[in-house]
Each structure stands twice: as structure tokens, then as C-alpha cells.
Amino acid sequence: MDLNKFFWINEPENHSFGENALIFETEPGTDFWQRTYYGFQNDNAHACVVQADRPEFTFSVASRYSPSQLFDQAGVVIYLDSENWFKASVEYETAEISKLGSVVTNLGFSDWATADIKGGQEIQMTYRLSRRKNDFLIESAADGKTFHQMRIFHLVKADGPIQVGVYACSPLQSSFKAQFEDFRFGECVWEAYQ
Template structure:
């Protein structure tokens, strides 16, 4: 496993604040920040906060954070997989009707949304994991007290170009669509060996 330093990432949009404290990063989202493209709601938002570093096929990416600050509708954080402004995936925890939900938004010009309630995860540390396989990405989530759960297998087909690089990036993200003052404590950002199969859980480290 390779731990990624917070300072090695670049913010897509600067949050209100981001402070590295020991191994943690505490970030506060701008009120009204979000990522979404068109579908159902019609609107487009591209002002969320993603801390991005290069992400290539040979490594899986993991992001961990605590749920302590999630209190209002649509408070959200997790992992962002970025290829371009209209080709990206965000996966993580979003507060919906007072209950934490694990889910993903997959965007290729238009956004979709899948989610599942996880009230038993409230107050825990969450880890999101993304690992590429063929033309897809396997998205998983767990907590310290709950095992890996596969939450989505989504298309992410971007092939390497002449440079041998995909140009894709990944890292922690947070958004606060409805309020000011939302803070997230990220506890880990790491790369590791990719998944060997969708039916085989990766190690817990």
C-alpha cells in the first residue's frame, strides 16, 4: 500500500478551508457546492471540492473519512474518479432524510444516482475503494466494523494514449449542496494493488 500525502493533491475547486493535522485532513465545503449533470433535475453543478492526484490502471485508490459532521440533507463525501468535466464518478456517503446512504453518481454527459441506506454506519469511519478492471471500475465501501460491500460496477473505459497514461485522476471529495459549515475529517488516502475479481474482497489494511 502506498499512502498519498494530502499536499500531493490539487483541489478542483478550493474549499472554504483545508487543514492537515497529523495524518488527517479537515476540510470545509462551500455552501451550495456539488457535482451533478442535467439528469432529472435539469441543473448542472460543477463546483464541488475534489482533491485529485493521477490515477492509473495498475493501482486501486482508497479514501477514508469519519461521519461525525454529517447532519444536513445532501451532506456528502467520498472518492472522486475524474476523467473530464463531463466524465467522472463520485462514490461515498450522502445524508438523505436524516440517514446516511452509501451510493454513487456516474456521469458521462448526464448523471445517474444509485444509493442504499446504511443507518448502522452512522458515526463510523468509512473507506471507499475504486479499482479498475477492463472497461469498468469496481466501487466498494466498508467501515471498521462492517466488511467490504460492493456498491457499484460502472463503466470507466478510458484507455491509455500515446504517453501510456489515461489522464484520469482520483482522490477525496466533499460537497455541501444545502448549507454552510459542513466539515469532513479525511483520515487516509492510499493506493494499493487492484482487485483480482469482483467476487473477491480486497484485503483490509
């Protein structure tokens, strides 16, 4: 995949592109969240995205990072604007446990769906995101091969071109290096419902 077509939303100070790979360092106090429960609004996570005009596609990428503090996270993102977006990632909690989760934000309100998974000093996960117009399927694979459904969701404002890619952030006063590789963008593998 041609990473030269990707562009930054909240560009980090330190980043580098390789052959089908991206590495960047998060900055403290960065996150995506809108209003729900906590009341705050954060729209400063680092995201590197590409415009996707096709109404149906599948995007996949492998992520790896070594968290340094609670809530550190790295994964995939769809970004329309500050009040309409999606993210999926592993969010660090402790050395023993982390949360594999996703956030869907429609019209300025975020939700958060999670499942507890094994923690560790290095977190690896491959994500596969499929689009059928305004509907999406997010899947994850700890081994990079065997994908499991995380959720099916709808983005109200995703009725045209969208921006899809990767993100990472450090909501507290920490920083870590996130690595993404094996970017793939192609035909939709999510079968249409009959």
C-alpha cells in the first residue's frame, strides 16, 4: 500500500515511514473521546489516515507497541470530524490485563465496548476493518491470521468518502513508540447479508 497518500491528523513530533510501515512516538495528554459519562472532549490523538472513496472495502494493518502507562493505546481509526469517528485498539491497564476495545462516536457522543485480554510488556494485534456504505465490521487477530469479530457498527455521517488509517495516543503523562506494518487495502471480504 502506498503510504505516501496518508496524511496526519494531530501529527506527532517524531515519526518515520518505511516500506509499508510506520513508526511514531505519542505525546502525553493525547486521546479521542467525546462527552459520554466522563463529560470531557478530547480530539488530539495522533492519526495517520488515507481518504477512502469506495463504498465497500477492507483495510487491515498489524500493530505493535510497548505501553508505558495506564490507557496507552494503538490501533485503527476512521475519522470524519471531531464528533464522528471510530477507533479500535488494545488499551493498556496492567502488566497482567489490558482491554481490547472499540469506540464509536456519532454526533458528538462516544461509546466504549471492551473485552479483557492478557497484558504484557509488548502488545501486538492485527486489525481488519470492512466497510459496506455506512456500516462497518471490525475484527482482530492476536496471531495476525485468525480474525474474530469485535463488533458491527454504523457511522451516521459516513455516507461518502471517509478517512481511515491508524492512531495511537497517551491520555496520561506518558509516551511510547507505536509501530504499524503490513498495511492492506482491497476488496471487501465482509460478505453481504442475504
